[in-house]
Amino acid sequence: MTTSAIEVHGLRKSYGDKVVLDGVDLTVAAGTVTALLGPNGAGKTTTVHILSTLVQPDGGTAYVNGCDVARDPGGVRAGIGLTGQFSAVDGLLTGEENLLLMARLRHLGADRAKARVAELLEEFDLVEAARKPLATYSGGMRRRLDLAMTLVATPSVIFLDEPTTGLDPRSRHTMWDIVRGLVAEGTTVLLTTQYLDEADELADRIAVLDGGRIVADGTPDELKRLVPGGHIRLRFADAAALDAASRLLDETARDESGLALTVPTDGGVGALRTVLGRLDAANLEVDDLSIHTPDLDDVFFALTGRVDTKETAS
Structure with a gap:
């Protein structure tokens, strides 16, 4: 204990x-x-x-x-x-x-x-x-x-x-x-x-x-995980795979030139597993995947209403 x-x-x-x-x-x-x-x-x-x-x-x-x-x-x-x-x-x-x-x-x-x-x-x-x-x-x-x-x-x-x-x-x-x-x-x-x-x-x-x-x-x-901004970035081999994935996944942001989708997530393993499971079920291959989560600067700003990384303790 x-x-x-x-x-x-x-x-x-x-x-x-x-x-x-x-x-x-x-x-x-x-x-x-x-x-x-x-x-x-x-x-x-x-x-x-x-x-x-x-x-x-x-x-x-x-x-x-x-x-x-x-x-x-x-x-x-x-x-x-x-x-x-x-x-x-x-x-x-x-x-x-x-x-x-x-x-x-x-x-x-x-x-x-x-x-x-x-x-x-x-x-x-x-x-x-x-x-x-x-x-x-x-x-x-x-x-x-x-x-x-x-x-x-x-x-x-x-x-x-x-x-x-x-x-x-x-x-x-x-x-x-x-x-x-x-x-x-x-x-x-x-x-x-x-x-x-x-x-x-x-x-x-x-x-x-x-x-x-x-x-x-x-x-x-x-x-x-308390603040928004976490996302998964998925890059595909061609425009056809990008289109298919965009139709399959909700609330995504497209990057046409980069052949990539940005999928909002809370950063948890469950969310990543869900996204990959849906792509796998549709036989869609992902060329590259990266996970982005908010950092403590984002947390600090969200919770205190300011960014103050150089403050003096008091």
């Missing part, structure tokens, strides 16, 4: 007259990645700050690893790690010194701290830069160090708030691999991101936050 690492019910938060969260419900299964998407001002970072005990909610309940964030903040903090939008590293220290400082703050003890720091430097490919000043670190190296500091005490739940903002493509993919490795070892990740492709790559489930509420929650494929 799948257990929940995070349970949120009716979460509310306001700042003066500004309602930021208006009854948020969210469940994150243990050992999975959930991405929290939403336009600027949707309340993503506020949600993360409440769950990591940095901000008190005005109403509702939230549990992390079974601990109430309002009544047992110490229990929550004991099992979580948080990587914010900006690297929380000390620029006056080396990478190794930053990690040792965090290990001491986590009360690991001298021997365990030294061993854990060595493990993390190796895991995050920072061994050669370990004793160099942070002024020599690239943005990607700083983010890797920041995440390594979060993992000093091996938390079971990690909150990643915009972890790859400003990184080059290679550094982003390195961070993705690190996150996948953590989840493979059983860590639970709640991720906010401004990159829809990042959510598509990493998330087992995506929750779309808009106007202080969760407006959709599901797997990436489930969310893509």
Whole structure:
């Protein structure tokens, strides 16, 4: 039976007259990645700050690893790690010194701290830069160090708030691999991101936050099926086969020059099986077939009324 690492019910938060969260419900299964998407001002970072005990909610309940964030903040903090939008590293220290400082703050003890720091430097490919000043670190190296500091005490739940903002493509993919490795070892990740492709790559489930509420929650494929635009494109050998298929299939769009038909579909296997079954029954051969489904940009626009792939979490 799948257990929940995070349970949120009716979460509310306001700042003066500004309602930021208006009854948020969210469940994150243990050992999975959930991405929290939403336009600027949707309340993503506020949600993360409440769950990591940095901000008190005005109403509702939230549990992390079974601990109430309002009544047992110490229990929550004991099992979580948080990587914010900006690297929380000390620029006056080396990478190794930053990690040792965090290990001491986590009360690991001298021997365990030294061993854990060595493990993390190796895991995050920072061994050669370990004793160099942070002024020599690239943005990607700083983010890797920041995440390594979060993992000093091996938390079971990690909150990643915009972890790859400003990184080059290679550094982003390195961070993705690190996150996948953590989840493979059983860590639970709640991720906010401004990159829809990042959510598509990493998330087992995506929750779309808009106007202080969760407006959709599901797997990436489930969310893509919520919006129109999916279709099957069929290309035929000649005009006669194109004509016959056009008469056979409903609501198709013809491409005369390309000898192709576009058939609307929800993207499911059943719809594809139905189309191919009808063509096969009529002895119509298809030269080429491709399936097109809406992407997360389409989902984001449909659910929030805007395209905002470069928004800042809030």
